[in-house]
Amino acid sequence: MAFIQLITDFQTGAYKIGILKQNLLNSIESVEIIDISHDIRLNNITEAAFVAKQLNKTVKTLTINYIKVGFANRLIIYQQDLQWYVVPDNGLIALIFEINDLSNLYSLNSNDELEAFKAIINGEKISASGTIILRNSKKPEIQENRIICERIFTDKLGNCYFNLLKSEFDSVFKPNQFGARIQYINNTAIGKISSKITDEEQGIASLSFSKSGFLKLAINNGNAAQLFRIKEDSKIIIDKI
Secondary structure, three states: OEEEEEEEOOOOOOHHHHHHHHHHHHHOOOEEEEEEEOOOOOOOHHHHHHHHHOOOOOOOOOEEEEEEOOOOOEEEEEEEOOEEEEEEOOOHHHHHOOOOOHHHEEEEEHHHHHHHHHHHHHOOOOOOOOOOOOOOOOOOEEOOOEEEEEEEEEOOOOOEEEEEEHHHHHOOOOOOOEEEEEOOOOOOOEOOEOOOHHHOOOOOEEEEEOOOOEEEEEEOOOOHHHHOOOOOOOEEEEEEO
């Protein structure tokens, strides 16, 4: 039994989800489909990449992570041990992984996706074609005394995640020797990294790092996205003090 995990921007309740599953189950034998999320905002590959990074990296069974967010005439297929990622060739794969070795990457026409799934599950060679060009991933702007990071995901509770990893933060700042603010929003100074949201009093904003390592802006018993009017391109500026 193999697994196909779905991440799409179809939106929960859309009939296209059922049609996609029907096509997969009618074409591929001995497979189980798992819904990860169908609520990625339309064409938002940054959000899709964030959700993909939350997936368990260690699996014991062949797993295909099928991400249908955005459109492209070609697909990129990437193998990582027992996991395979099938994504549109629109820059998404470079947002999920830093890839230096192209030997586990395949490019093919999007119409050939079902045949590729069969080949993966049956352990056969993938009929790939075309040249692979990896687009640059979205990185924070890291300077000697400043980091500027950008929102990449907002969950349903209004917690906002930014494209800054703890390792990148630690390379510039020491604990409590920085000041963070939300660009264009007044009176939002935050001067420490909390272990968890509940470290702060109710209604107080905090910065912490999520289990997956990304900077997280949240409010204890509140909605940070609404309060600070966080948008797709909202940024946090962190300065050394």
